[in-house]
Amino acid sequence: xxxxxxxxxxxxxxxxxxxxxxxxxxxxxxxxxxxxxxxxxxxxxxxxxxxxxxxxxxxxxxxxxxxxxxxxxxxxxxxxxxxxxxxxxxxxxxxxxxxxxxxxxxxxxxxxxxxxxxxxxxxxxxxxxxxxxxxxxxxxxxxxxxxxxxxxxxxxxxxxxxxxxxxxxxxxxxxxxxxxxxxxxxxxxxxxxxxxxxxxxxxxxxxxxxxxxxxxxxxxxxxxxxxxxxxxxxxxxxxxxxxxxxxxxxxxxxxxxxxxxxxxxxxxxxxxxxxxxxxxxxxxxxxxxxxxxxxxxxxxxxxxxxxxxxxxxxxxxxxxxxxxxxxxxxxxxxxxxxxxxxxxxxxxxxxxxxxxxxxxxxxxxxxxxxxxxxxxxxxxxxxxxxxxxxxxxxxxxxxxxxxxxxxxxxxxxxxxxxxxx
Numbered sequence: 409x410x411x412x413x414x415x416x417x418x419x420x421x422x423x424x425x426x427x428x429x430x431x432x433x434x435x436x437x438x439x440x441x442x443x444x445x446x447x448x449x450x451x452x453x454x455x456x457x458x459x460x461x462x463x464x465x466x467x468x469x470x471x472x473x474x475x476x477x478x479x480x481x482x483x484x485x486x487x488x489x490x491x492x493x494x495x496x497x498x499x500x501x502x503x504x505x506x507x508x509x510x511x512x513x514x515x516x517x518x519x520x521x522x523x524x525x526x527x528x529x530x531x532x533x534x535x536x537x538x539x540x541x542x543x544x545x546x547x548x549x550x551x552x553x554x555x556x557x558x559x560x561x562x563x564x565x566x567x568x569x570x571x572x573x574x575x576x577x578x579x580x581x582x583x584x585x586x587x588x589x590x591x592x593x594x595x596x597x598x599x600x601x602x603x604x605x606x607x608x609x610x611x612x613x614x615x616x617x618x619x620x621x622x623x624x625x626x627x628x629x630x631x632x633x634x635x636x637x638x639x640x641x642x643x644x645x646x647x648x649x650x651x652x653x654x655x656x657x658x659x660x661x662x663x664x665x666x667x668x669x670x671x672x673x674x675x676x677x678x679x680x681x682x683x684x685x686x687x688x689x690x691x692x693x694x695x696x697x698x699x700x701x702x703x704x705x706x707x708x709x710x711x712x713x714x715x716x717x718x719x720x721x722x723x724x725x726x727x728x729x730x731x732x733x734x735x736x737x738x739x740x741x742x743x744x745x746x747x748x749x750x751x752x753x754x755x756x757x758x759x760x761x762x763x764x765x766x767x768x769x770x771x772x773x774x775x776x777x778x779x780x781x782x783x784x785x786x787x788x789x790x791x792x793x794x795x796x797x798x799x800x801x802x803x804x805x806x807x808x809x810x811x812x813x814x815x816x817x818x819x820x821x822x823x824x825x826x827x828x829x
Contacts, residue, residue, distance in 0.1 A: 413595070415594075416590075416594035416595050416596040417590065417593065417594060417595075417820065418593075418595060418820075418821075419819050419820060420818065420819055420820070420821060422818055422819070426818070427815065427818050427819070428815075430814070430818070432810055432814045433810075433811060433814055433815075435807075435810060436807045436808075436810040436811035436814065437807070437811075438807070439803055439804055439806050439807025439810065440804050440807035440808070440811065441804075441807075442800050442803045442804050442807075443547075443800060443801050443802075443803060443804010443805065443807060443808075444804065445800055446551075446796075446797045446798065446799070446800025446801035446802075446803070446804060447551055447797075447801060447804075449795075449796065449797035449800065450551060450795070450797040450798070450801065453795065453797060496761070496762075496765075496794055496795075496798060497758075497794035497795075497798040497799065497802060498548055498549060498551065498798055498801070499549075499761050500754075500757045500758045500761045500762070501545070501548045501801075501802045501805055502545045502546075502548045502549040503545075503622075503757045503760070503761065504545075504652070504753065504754050504757045505541045505542065505544040505545030505548065505805060505809075506541070506542055506545035506546070506622070507619070507622070507645055507648075507649040507652070507757075508538075508541055508649055508652040508653050508656060508753070509537075509538040509539060509540070509541025509542040509544075509545065509653075510538065510542060510581075510615055510618055510619070510649065511538070511646070511649035511650050511652065511653030512534055512535070512537060512538030512541070512653045512656060512657060513534075513535050513538040513539065513585055513588075513611070513615065514611075514612065514615040514646070514649075514650070514653075515527075515534075515650060515653055515654070515657070515681070516531045516534045516535055516538070517588075517608050517611040517612050517615065518612065519531075519677075520604070520608050521605075521608050521609070521612070524677060526670050526673045526674050526677055527674070527677060529670060529825045529826055529827065530661070530664075530665060530670070530674065530823075530825060531592050531826075532589055532592040532593050532820075532822040532823075532824075532826060533660070533664060533817070533822045533823040533824075534657060534660065535585060535588060535589050535592065535822075536589060536813055536816050536817065536822040537656065537660055537809075537813055538585075538653075539582070539585050539586070539589070539812070540808070540809045540810075540812040540813040540816075541656075541809055542578075542581075542582065542585075543808055543809075543812050544805040544806065544808040544809045544812075545805070546578065547804070547805050547808045548801060548802065548805045551801050573621050573624065573625065574621070574625075577617070577618055577621050580614065581614060581618055584610070584611065584614055585611075587607070588607060588608075588611055589822065591603060591604065591607060592822075592826065593820055593821075593822060593826070616642075616646075619642050619645045619646050619649070620642045622642075622645055623641035623642040623644075623645055626641060626764075627641055632704075632764040632765070633700060633701035633703075633704055634700055634701065634704040634705075634708070634760070634763050634764040634766075635760075635764045637699055637700040637701055637704075638696050638699075638700060639695060639696060639699050643692070644692060644696065647685055647688050647689050647692060648689055648753065648756060650681075650685045651682065651685050651686055651689055651725060651729075651749050651753060652749055652750060652753030652754075654678055654681055654682045654685065654746070654749065655682075655729075655745070655746040655747070655748075655749035655750040655753065656746070656750060657678055657746075658675065658678045658682070658742050658743060658745070658746030659743065659746050659747065659750070661674050661675060661678065662675075662739075662743050662746075664823050665825070668825060670825065671739065672739060675739035675742045675743075676736065676739075676742075678742055678746075679733045679736070679741075679742045679745075680733075682729060682733050682742070682745060682746075682749065683730065683733040683734065686725070686726050686729055686730050686733070686749075687730070689725070689726065690726050690730075693722075693726075697709060704763065704764070704766070707763060707766045708759060708763050708766075711766075712766075713759055713762070713763055713766070716755055716758070716759055717759055720751075720752060720755035720759075721752055721755045721756045721759055722752075723752070724748045724749070724751050724752030724755065725748070725749055725752030725753055725755070725756055726752070728744075728745065728748045729745035729746075729748050729749050729752075732744055732745040732748075733745050
């Protein structure tokens with residue numbers, strides 16, 4: 409294929425039609441269309457729902473309940489889709505995409521530092537896929553940002569706020585990963601090799617900082633002891649992300665490298681890593697639920713979430729993959745284990761977010777459980793099914809992953825195996 413060389417990058421010379429209208433991109437467009445419809449539904453629900461009707465206003469315009477309802481319509485929220493920080497499916501998907509994508513990048517950097525050549529050969533493809541997932545996570549959370557709050561960040565900044573932790577993080581993290589990918593695929597090999605070790609060390613450091621900031625954001629929610637009492641939350645995010653990340657890497661290897669000479673060695677490396685991190689994650693889960701607030705622990709382990717926890721998370725993320733990877737076998741075992749960890753990992757994120765929301769602020773004043781808004785019913789367990797708008801936006805985020813990866817791969821052939829040493 410004819411190439412254009414710019415700053416050491418060999419860019420494939422392809423037509424606009426081949427770049428934007430191949431089969432993968434058409435699938436991505438369909439997924440993105442679902443996501444765009446979800447965004448429309450979310451905004452319609454937030455900003456245009458009729459919470460207080462004209463009949464109620466005509467009967468008693470000074471009614472305190474009516475006034476509260478109007479405030480709710482303008483400043484509050486309706487259902488699961490809220491204008492505040494709604495710890496709901498948006499956050500679940502954001503966590504899964506960001507943490508898993510970052511986990512792939514983290515694992516590749518570790519593998520290169522450890523000189524695991526079979527991973528290094530496929531590093532560019534893995535990292536590009538990881539970065540695509542980061543963009544998908546940002547797409548999900550961007551839907552949930554209140555534009556007025558964004559403006560106030562700059563007009564009256566509060567540098568202790570979570571968003572002021574996030575902005576510098578991603579303005580640093582994304583360019584850094586792009587530079588890593590550039591070093592992997594540039595034809596200026598001598599220059600790239602000289603920078604390889606310091607950049608990889610910095611990459612590991614940046615990844616740890618990213619997970620630390622994410623954990624900090626959750627630990628700031630003092631009313632949710634499931635989050636604040638999880639021991640070493642940064643470590644939990646990293647280990648659980650690694651398990652899902654290895655699942656994504658296993659599926660990616662199956663589709664892109666099944667016919668390559670490195671396939672068996674690559675899948676064996678993924679198998680060993682998956683077995684190790686599943687074991688560590690299992691030990692952590694036992695320790696964590698011995699330490700968190702027992703009200704939350706009982707909701708997860710013995711309450712409404714027990715089937716999802718044991719049947720979805722523990723069984724899919726740990727038990728089945730452990731049995732499939734315990735001994736060296738066919739690469740297909742790793743493929744099935746990868747599928748289970750991907751699905752189970754998503755359930756795990758769902759349980760973490762919704763489980764943290766499940767127990768309200770408790771009976772702290774001795775007058776019963778508190779209500780979350782004017783129309784809510786006071787109850788000991790706070791849980792609502794995700795709004796369909798959120799589900800549609802999550803589907804759209806998968807379109808972001810596919811579109812970003814496919815465009816980059818079409819132009820730069822990141823999936824090609826490279827000798828980087």
